[in-house]
Amino acid sequence: MNVRTTIARTSPLVIAALMLVAGAATGRADAGSHATATIVDQGGTAIGTATFFENPAGRVVVGVDVEGLSPGEHGMHLHTTGACIAGASPAFASAGGHFNPTGGVHGAHAGDLGNLSVNPQGNARTQFETAQFTLSPGLSSLLDGDGSALVIHRDPDDGVTDPAGNSGPRVACGALVAG
Structure with missing residues (x-):
């Protein structure tokens, strides 16, 4: 067996091994995935945006930029359904409940954004970074079949009370759109 034959036989194995190592280094098959959401108020007026970017370490960087809200602290959560129907009663009920794929307790589950x-x-x-959810396929993906929504509530989240931290009505909502 000459050198050329040895290289030809081992190259596919080496390439496959390198691909596995590269995939393991990112921790995610879809690292670099991103999503955006246009955040609307109860009247359906766009008041801001949210961006989601999955970095090579498999953590999601979230950015939120809004205007036109009342000053103070507002609970912010991810909800199970990517639908934000303004003008409904109650407001944005279309977004479903909190995103909580692992059944965690309030204050520490994946949908709690502080x-x-x-x-x-x-x-x-x-802007913050988290490993509580992903944009890649899987149990904790925000980009599942019915999507997800970012919801802003009227009052602060107390971090304790189930299911929404006693944060009051939903005042703004943005459905995530894969980018």
Whole structure:
């Protein structure tokens, strides 16, 4: 067996091994996936955006930028369905309940995003990174068959009370769209 034959026989194995190592290094088959949401108020007016980007480590970077909300703290959650029907009663019931694929308790489950701090002018901007959910296929994916929505509530989330942290009615909603 000459060198050329040996290389020809081992190259597919080496390539396959390198592909496996590259996939393991990212931790996700779809690392780099992203989604966006146009956030609307109860009247259906666009008041901001949310962006979701899955980084190579498999963590999702979330950015939220909104205006026109009342100043103060507002509970912010992910909900199970990517539908934000404005003007319905109750508002944005179309988004379903909290995104909680593992059945965690309130304050620590995947759909709890903490409170959004809105300044005196009614504007808020936040960015954070989490491993609580993914944009890749699987149990914790936000981009499943019926999608997901980011919902902002009127009041702060107390981090304790089930199911929504006593955060009051839904005042804004954005359905995630894969990008």
